[in-house]
Amino acid sequence: MIDDGGPIFRQVADLIENAIVDGSLAEETQAPSSNELAAFHRINPATAAKGLNELVTDGVLYKRRGVGMFVATGAREQLLKRRRSEFADQYVRPLMAEAQKLGIPARDLAAMIHEWETQR
Amino acid sequence: MTAAATVQDVTMRFRGHTALDGVDTAFEEGAITGLLGRNGAGKTTLMQVLTGQRVPTSGRVEVFGARPYENDRVLRDICFIKEGQRYPDHFRVQDAMTAAGLFFPDWDADLARTLLADFDLPGRRPIKKLSRGMNSAVGIIIGLASRAPLTLFDEPYLGLDAVARQLFYDRLIAAYAEHPRTVVLSTHLIEEIAGLLEHVLLLDRGRVLLDADAESLRNSALTVTGPEEAVQAFARKHELLHTESLAGRSRAVIRLARPADRGSAAAHGLSVEPTNLQQLVVAMSLQAPAARGPRSLTPATDLEEVS
Incomplete structure (x- = not known):
């Protein structure tokens, strides 16, 4: 969950990365929206959006216009490589x-x- | 950034007391700003000059590009919920909702109805018969349902229990997610709302002590513990906010010169803990008096009677 260590947007990104690494968020499935993340973690929606956008920049998530964010194919392998x-x-x-x-x-x-x- | 409101060199004096002392700041449009500071720091006065309820002694205030004082066009876009808000004696809860609906152009009657049920408020009850917490809930509902482009909450939680406060924060996030707008929230319960804030404005005796992005603050504040000399050596390279020592070991609240220096504390042989917004605000407010003499003894509550 969100704690006092470091920026919240980074922690949001880490939580989603963790879910991808442990398989609970499979590739090509939809990631939670910024509003869902904001409500669940009780954080500012803009901050949650920043965390998601960070993952888009890294190529872990991609946007489907009008639908939401999805986990990219190969995202898990990419994250495992970085974490190792x-x-x-x-x-x-x-x-x-x-x-x-x-x-x-x-x-x-x-x-x-x-x-x-x-x-x- | 586009500013919803700007405050330029604003000073507000009350008979021998300076409530605001050369305040310069801007409130970013579409952001939630936390207005923090001790009692008497000037939070309420700043909100009053922003909402046209007071004219500053000197300086300039602009909200949505115009001065708010006696400016109906601007005032319709502002909703100011103060602690202990009073309503006409005969008003029932639903009368307050109706009146707010007439005043605010973007009033969301459905949201108001939902919130009345959420907070368990009886619509037919006269407001003066409500408990303090229920009275606060009336203000919160009006503030949220107003959908005013600039909404200010001045310690809106008085008398609210922990469950109702949580409800307020949750509904604020939801309402804000659906219709982003500029929100200014003054509170002493910093930890409860820290995650909601995009920006932090900390006042101390009428002056701006801190005006910063909440995420960069989280990244720059930390508490280090270790041998006194190592702590001091590390603190010299950064901004030391507060320090305590016991038996040759020190604990210090530090604001890093650069967030990237976070790792270098460990290299100094120090143990590092994150510092939350509340700890940072306390440390900065405690540090402030030494620089500027003893704290004024004028209680903030007297301001109302003076004007």
């Missing part, structure tokens, strides 16, 4: 920083990840 490239920065970096603070060497960390994977 951001993964190290967003998740590995803070993980390493905390590990360093606690004195956990990288090989122990690798063992922990392996252990977690096998226990699941």
